[in-house]
Amino acid sequence: MKPIINIEGLTKDYGNHKGIFDLTFCVEEGEVFGYLGPNGAGKTTTIRHLLGFLTPDKGSSQILGMDTRTRSADIMKYLGYLPGEIAFFDQMTGIEFLKFMGEMRGLNDTKLRDRLIDLFQLDTKSRIRKMSKGMKQKLGLICAFMHDPKVLILDEPTSGLDPLMQKIFAALILEEKSRGKTILMSSHSFEEIERTCDRVGIIKRGELAATENIHDIKQKRRKTYVVTFDNAVTAADFAKSHAFDIVDIKENIVRLSIMGNVTEFIKSLDKYTVLDLDTERSSLEDIFMHYYGDSETDN
Numbered sequence: 001m002k003p004i005i006n007i008e009g010l011t012k013d014y015g016n017h018k019g020i021f022d023l024t025f026c027v028e029e030g031e032v033f034g035y036l037g038p039n040g041a042g043k044t045t046t047i048r049h050l051l052g053f054l055t056p057d058k059g060s061s062q063i064l065g066m067d068t069r070t071r072s073a074d075i076m077k078y079l080g081y082l083p084g085e086i087a088f089f090d091q092m093t094g095i096e097f098l099k100f101m102g103e104m105r106g107l108n109d110t111k112l113r114d115r116l117i118d119l120f121q122l123d124t125k126s127r128i129r130k131m132s133k134g135m136k137q138k139l140g141l142i143c144a145f146m147h148d149p150k151v152l153i154l155d156e157p158t159s160g161l162d163p164l165m166q167k168i169f170a171a172l173i174l175e176e177k178s179r180g181k182t183i184l185m186s187s188h189s190f191e192e193i194e195r196t197c198d199r200v201g202i203i204k205r206g207e208l209a210a211t212e213n214i215h216d217i218k219q220k221r222r223k224t225y226v227v228t229f230d231n232a233v234t235a236a237d238f239a240k241s242h243a244f245d246i247v248d249i250k251e252n253i254v255r256l257s258i259m260g261n262v263t264e265f266i267k268s269l270d271k272y273t274v275l276d277l278d279t280e281r282s283s284l285e286d287i288f289m290h291y292y293g294d295s296e297t298d299n
């Protein structure tokens, strides 16, 4: 595997234990890497270094083998970036802004741009100052993707997007991944990370607390299913007729825990009347919450 985004010992000390400290990780070619952590953990600070906006106290970072501090202009040709807070030219309409950004990038082919406008259903004739937060976010996303960059760095990409648009965004990420793109995105949404990422890095108080492989977690995870039967007798019959790991039975509701494949479980329900089937909090969320646990929410 080829590291496309590489961070080595990156340190920016703002004092008072704020900033980032000795961060080391890489994002490999074709990988979607989620960057997760509580408020103030250092995600945006890391991303701003990758964009060449900040000079580290120690350490370095490279994108496509180029140093992010000294070669940011070269890197920009291959990079799509969505900032966490988008500052636009308020007087422009959406399409004027996209044309302006396209010209700056020397973009002649507008097919992809127009496809993205359709995909996100953005009214680009509106003036930016009149746009809602979600509309501005869509504009930022179109701008990040429209030149078909090899590498994407997205700071909280779905912030402000409604659930339908979040799904559309996730599908776009998976499509881009299948085309070999390398993507780093910060997020507060476990669901989004689970839907889209291969690995996740968890940052806490400026330090990398863990990196987890999402595919491994999904395979290994134990999930609790809650089955509501039509009555207590059927619930008890189900529990004693099958060798599932039963957590508890309360009247007509059975909670059971299953690791991995659920085919046998689904088949076993076939002969019963099932009024409801639910899952409890996923272990992915448990893993993440463990790192959030005693975090300082300091901003």
Ligand SMILES: Nc1ncnc2c1ncn2[C@@H]1O[C@H](COP(=O)(O)OP(=O)(O)OP(=O)(O)O)[C@@H](O)[C@H]1O
Binding pocket: 014, 018, 019, 037, 038, 039, 040, 041, 042, 043, 044, 045, 046, 084, 298, 299
């Ligand atoms: N220029 C600065 N001067 C001093 N402190 C700063 C500066 N920029 C960021 N910080 C502090 O560094 C820490 C990390 O901030 P950062 O914006 O990277 O967090 P984040 O993980 O992106 O948070 P959020 O999830 O809230 O967006 C915070 O405590 C923040 O207050």
